[in-house]
Amino acid sequence: MIDQRALPSRFEVIVLSTPAAVAGAIRDMVVRGAPAIGVSAAFGIALAAFQSKAVDLDSLRQELRQAGVLLNAARPTAVNLSWAVARMLALAGEPADSVDALRDKLSKAAQSMADADIATNRRMAAFGAELIDDGDTIIHHCNTGALATVDWGTALGAIRTAHESGKKIHVLVDETRPRLQGMRLTAWELSQYGISYEIISDNSAGYFLRSGKVQKVFFGADRVAANGDVVNKVGTYMLALAAWTSHVPVYSVFPISTVDLSLANGDLIQIEERGADEVLDIQVHGQVAAPIGAKARNPAFDITPHQYLTALVTDAGIIQPPFFDNLSKAVL
Amino acid sequence: MIDQRALPSRFEVIVLSTPAAVAGAIRDMVVRGAPAIGVSAAFGIALAAFQSKAVDLDSLRQELRQAGVLLNAARPTAVNLSWAVARMLALAGEPADSVDALRDKLSKAAQSMADADIATNRRMAAFGAELIDDGDTIIHHCNTGALATVDWGTALGAIRTAHESGKKIHVLVDETRPRLQGMRLTAWELSQYGISYEIISDNSAGYFLRSGKVQKVFFGADRVAANGDVVNKVGTYMLALAAWTSHVPVYSVFPISTVDLSLANGDLIQIEERGADEVLDIQVHGQVAAPIGAKARNPAFDITPHQYLTALVTDAGIIQPPFFDNLSKAVL
Numbered sequence: 259m260i261d262q263r264a265l266p267s268r269f270e271v272i273v274l275s276t277p278a279a280v281a282g283a284i285r286d287m288v289v290r291g292a293p294a295i296g297v298s299a300a301f302g303i304a305l306a307a308f309q310s311k312a313v314d315l316d317s318l319r320q321e322l323r324q325a326g327v328l329l330n331a332a333r334p335t336a337v338n339l340s341w342a343v344a345r346m347l348a349l350a351g352e353p354a355d356s357v358d359a360l361r362d363k364l365s366k367a368a369q370s371m372a373d374a375d376i377a378t379n380r381r382m383a384a385f386g387a388e389l390i391d392d393g394d395t396i397i398h399h400c401n402t403g404a405l406a407t408v409d410w411g412t413a414l415g416a417i418r419t420a421h422e423s424g425k426k427i428h429v430l431v432d433e434t435r436p437r438l439q440g441m442r443l444t445a446w447e448l449s450q451y452g453i454s455y456e457i458i459s460d461n462s463a464g465y466f467l468r469s470g471k472v473q474k475v476f477f478g479a480d481r482v483a484a485n486g487d488v489v490n491k492v493g494t495y496m497l498a499l500a501a502w503t504s505h506v507p508v509y510s511v512f513p514i515s516t517v518d519l520s521l522a523n524g525d526l527i528q529i530e531e532r533g534a535d536e537v538l539d540i541q542v543h544g545q546v547a548a549p550i551g552a553k554a555r556n557p558a559f560d561i562t563p564h565q566y567l568t569a570l571v572t573d574a575g576i577i578q579p580p581f582f583d584n585l586s587k588a589v590l
Numbered sequence: 591m592i593d594q595r596a597l598p599s600r601f602e603v604i605v606l607s608t609p610a611a612v613a614g615a616i617r618d619m620v621v622r623g624a625p626a627i628g629v630s631a632a633f634g635i636a637l638a639a640f641q642s643k644a645v646d647l648d649s650l651r652q653e654l655r656q657a658g659v660l661l662n663a664a665r666p667t668a669v670n671l672s673w674a675v676a677r678m679l680a681l682a683g684e685p686a687d688s689v690d691a692l693r694d695k696l697s698k699a700a701q702s703m704a705d706a707d708i709a710t711n712r713r714m715a716a717f718g719a720e721l722i723d724d725g726d727t728i729i730h731h732c733n734t735g736a737l738a739t740v741d742w743g744t745a746l747g748a749i750r751t752a753h754e755s756g757k758k759i760h761v762l763v764d765e766t767r768p769r770l771q772g773m774r775l776t777a778w779e780l781s782q783y784g785i786s787y788e789i790i791s792d793n794s795a796g797y798f799l800r801s802g803k804v805q806k807v808f809f810g811a812d813r814v815a816a817n818g819d820v821v822n823k824v825g826t827y828m829l830a831l832a833a834w835t836s837h838v839p840v841y842s843v844f845p846i847s848t849v850d851l852s853l854a855n856g857d858l859i860q861i862e863e864r865g866a867d868e869v870l871d872i873q874v875h876g877q878v879a880a881p882i883g884a885k886a887r888n889p890a891f892d893i894t895p896h897q898y899l900t901a902l903v904t905d906a907g908i909i910q911p912p913f914f915d916n917l918s919k920a921v922l
Contacts, residue, residue, distance in 0.1 A: 266881040430887070433869070435767060435791035438879045441872075446881045457886040459767035459869055460793035461825025465861070465892040468827070493793025495800070496828045499835060529797070537765070537791055540773075541873040547770045549598040549778045554789040555762070560797040 259298065261288050262405055266446040277306040277325035284332035284339070287437065291406020292480045293375050293513060296338030299329045300368040303346035307361040318357050322350045322364075335489060335530045335559050337481045337518050342371065372408045378513045379410040381573040386416025386476070386511050389571070392425040394473040397463050397501070399432040400491035401443035402478035402511065413476040413511040414444060416571065421453050429455040430466055434491060436537045436556060460493045464500040475501040479512035479570075486564030486581025487524025488512075492557050498566040507568040514572040517589050524561035532556045591630065593620050594737055598778040609638040609657035616664035616671070619769065623738020624812045625707050625845060628670030631661045632700040635678035639693045650689050654682045654696075667821060667862045667891050669813045669850050674703065704740045710845045711742040713905040718748025718808070718843050721903070724757040726805040729795050729833070731764040732823035733775035734810035734843065745808040745843040746776060748903065753785050761787040762798055766823060768869045768888060792825045796832040807833040811844035811902075818896030818913025819856025820844075824889050830898040839900040846904040849921050856893035864888045 261270040263286070272288065274280050280302035283289050289298050306325035312318035326343045333339055349367050354360040390396070396417060400406075403414035411418060421427055429448055434440035441457050448455040458466065466472050475497060481489040488494065488510045501508045521527060534554035540547050548554075570577040574588040593602040595618070604620065606612050612634035615621050621630050638657035644650035658675045665671055681699050686692040722728070728749060732738075735746035743750060753759055761780055766772035773789050780787040790798065798804050807829060813821040820826065820842045833840045853859060866886035872879050880886075902909040906920040 263875075264877075266879075267877055432793075433767070433879075435765070435793055438872070438874060441870075441879050441884070442874075442881075445884050449881055449883070455885070457869055457880060457884055459824065459888075460791070461764075461767055461828055462887070462889055462892065464828040464831065465824060465889050466887070468893065492791065492797060496793055496796040496832050499796065499832060500828050503831060537789055538773075539875060540770070541876065542770060542774075543595075543871060544873065545596075545599050547598075547765075547773050548789060549774075549781055551781070552773070552777050552789055553787070555794070555798070556791075557794050557797050560794065561800065 259283065259289050260405065262290060262443060263288060266442055275305065276309055277302040277328055280305060281328045281332040284329070290439070291401065292336040292338040292478065292516060293407040293412065294405070295333060295336050296342035297368070297372045297375055297408050299339050300342040300346050300371045302329045303343060304364045304368040307364045312357060315354055315357060315360060318360060319350055322347060333530060334528055335480050337516055341515055375408040376410060378573040379407050379412060379415050382412060382511055382513065382571055383410060383415035383419040385576050386413065386509065386571040387419035387423060389509060389576070390416065390420035390425060390427065390474065395428045395430060395471055396474045396476055397430045397432060397466065397472055397497065398444060399440065399477040399494055399497055400434045401439040401447070403444060403447040405443050405447060406478065412478045414447060416476060416511055417453065418451055421451060427453060429453060430472065431455050431457045432460045432463060432493065432497065433457055434493060435460055439491070463497050467500050467504040467506050472506055475506055475508045477510055479510045479516050480559055481527055482512060482517045482570070483521040483524045483527065484519045484582060484585060485523050486567060486570060486585055488562045488567060489524055489527050489559050490562065492560045495560040495562045498562045502566040508566060509569055509571050510567055511571040514574045514588055517585055519586060519589055524563065527561065529560070530558045532558045591615065591621050592737065594622060594775060595620060598774055607637065608641055609634040609660055612637060613660045613664040616661070622771070623733065624668040624670040624810065624848060625739040625744070627665060627668050628674035629700070629704045629707055629740050631671050632674040632678050632703045634661045635675060636696045636700040639696045644689060647686055647689060647692060650692060651682055654679060665862060666860055667812050669848055673847055707740040708742060710905040711739050711744060711747050714744060714843055714845065714903055715742060715747035715751040717908050718745065718841065718903040719751035719755060721841060721908070722748065722752035722757060722759065722806065727760045727762060727803055728806045728808055729762045729764060729798065729804055729829065730776060731772065731809040731826055731829050732766045733771040733779070735776060735779040737775050737779060738810065744810045745841070746779060748808060748843055749785065750783055753783060759785060761785060762804065763787050763789045764792045764795060764825065764829065765789055766825060767792055771823070795829050799832050799836040799838050804838055807838055807840045809842055811842045811848050812891055813859055814844060814849045814902070815853040815856045815859065816851045816914060816917060817855050818899060818902060818917055820894045820899060821856055821859050821891050822894065824892045827892040827894045830894045834898040840898060841901055841903050842899055843903040846906045846920055849917055851918060851921055856895065859893065861892070862890045864890045
């Protein structure tokens with residue numbers, strides 16, 4: 259996979275040959291983005307099958323379950339991860355002729371999940387692109403492009419599809435502290451696609467939204483509750499709130515598999531808190547910015563209550579409020 | 591003055607001997623914070639008087655006006671700067687016995703402005719400290735401490751006074767992108783004072799505010815309009831909006847001289863947009879974060895509409911809504 263930590267300075271591809279290596283890559287954010295994490299985990303299970311020395315199906319299935327525990331623990335918030343692991347383990351539990359047959363089946367399943375992700379992205383991007391008008395300035399949070407998915411992207415995919423259809427778009431790229439996925443990855447992707455952009459600090463989005471010069475806000479979702487509350491990269495909530503306050507439409511773009519109908523609302527979702535070093539390890543003019551011994555808090559996600567969202571864009575179509583009713587219909 | 595760009599790595603004091611050097615220090619943010627800028631500009635005018643080779647009062651006054659133009663142009667947003675320059679030039683315009691007498695008068699006026707700033711800070715800090723309860727967790731934006739003023743501070747001064755009175759306080763320090771005044775300066779000051787703190791990314795404030803674990807939000811002000819709209823460091827608006835939405839009280843602390851009754855509302859205030867390099871010049875793990883050739887927007891301030899503020903804390907007391915009526919009374 260592409261080592262996203264090295265971008266935009268270096269484009270590096272690394273090879274992972276064990277499920278532990280895949281879990282480590284997910285935990286350390288070599289790969290990130292909910293759809294990309296899900297498919298990576300599926301390949302992690304397939305790798306476990308190939309790497310296994312098991313000679314009978316029961317032992318193999320036992321090892322696959324262990325790999326599943328390892329992969330699930332890598333990032334707690336993204337539902338795509340546990341969804342992909344559960345789906346692979348369910349396939350592994352079905353009757354099989356032999357150990358080799360099961361290995362083959364899991365390998366094909368992971369590849370088909372990857373192919374399906376691209377098709378899903380293209381579909382939701384087409385729906386999302388309908389919401390974008392020629393001449394729009396759009397604020398985008400985090401990275402939701404090809405790097406966050408298997409290919410094409412979710413929210414950034416919609417922008418890309420609109421751009422390819424000839425619409426002139428300008429993107430204000432939220433830098434997305436602390437890991438700067440916007441500044442590092444989204445800006446890099448936009449420059450590859452020839453889409454006009456400027457980077458802004460996350461905390462200036464409100465200034466631009468109040469100026470009347472922003473027409474839309476787009477971001478992805480890591481997990482969506484039954485009522486339409488969106489858990490996404492930290493900063494999404496303040497951005498959506500400021501956009502809603504300035505009557506700027508807010509769209510969250512995600513595969514319908516991101517919806518978890520078992521969760522009544524977003525506040526029931528466990529928010530991953532990552533290490534303080536991600537906040538503190540920042541240099542300005544080559545100089546360490548935090549005092550020695552400084553402490554930091556680092557929630558990786560936040561919860562955007564559904565009332566601040568204009569519509570949800572999925573591969574099953576654009577979902578309008580009331581989200582509770584319309585999400586259930588789309589999922590079931 | 592203390593070179594704030596070197597903190598927290600190094601504590602460096604630099605000597606400025608010309609008004610042009612003072613203007614440069616204001617522009618380059620060697621010194622920052624509205625009150626500190628104002629007093630620095632006053633000393634800039636005094637320096638112009640001492641540096642001048644003028645032998646008659648008219649020539650001296652002409653040079654002082656030129657220095658005033660230079661100093662006023664250094665930062666466009668802070669009202670304290672133009673206020674201090676105007677006050678010094680008004681003093682210079684009064685009848686004087688000799689060039690030396692005027693030099694002496696301006697020097698004393700600048701020093702008395704510095705002394706008055708400390709007294710003003712102590713007074714508003716005492717009012718602000720009344721609003722802080724034992725056990726409070728407070729989100730603070732930018733730097734408003736001793737470094738932003740001549741001494742003690744405005745919003746951070748209130749926290750410091752509350753701390754010295756024995757109240758246990760925990761501060762969540764907004765890092766304050768792009769120049770990280772929170773991470774670099776406020777965290778450093780809090781560690782000097784022995785006040786408990788943790789640094790957070792600006793965009794995570796909404797998450798903490800929604801958690802119910804934050805009791806107050808405090809920040810300063812660079813300029814306040816007649817209706818109570820507050821122009822302050824970029825990010826203030828999104829923070830205040832998120833706090834207001836979560837019913838967390840929001841306080842802006844500033845000397846009453848920051849109020850500009852000639853401005854009906856904050857949207858009439860010109861917002862300084864600084865260079866893109868301040869956003870882009872950031873390294874993570876020692877690695878440049880933005881793609882080569884990336885562009886950025888960098889508004890230095892934003893406007894917080896008065897409806898998101900619980901009260902305004904000044905040296906003339908705590909001002910409650912309706913701000914238009916009560917600010918006028920306090921200023922006039």
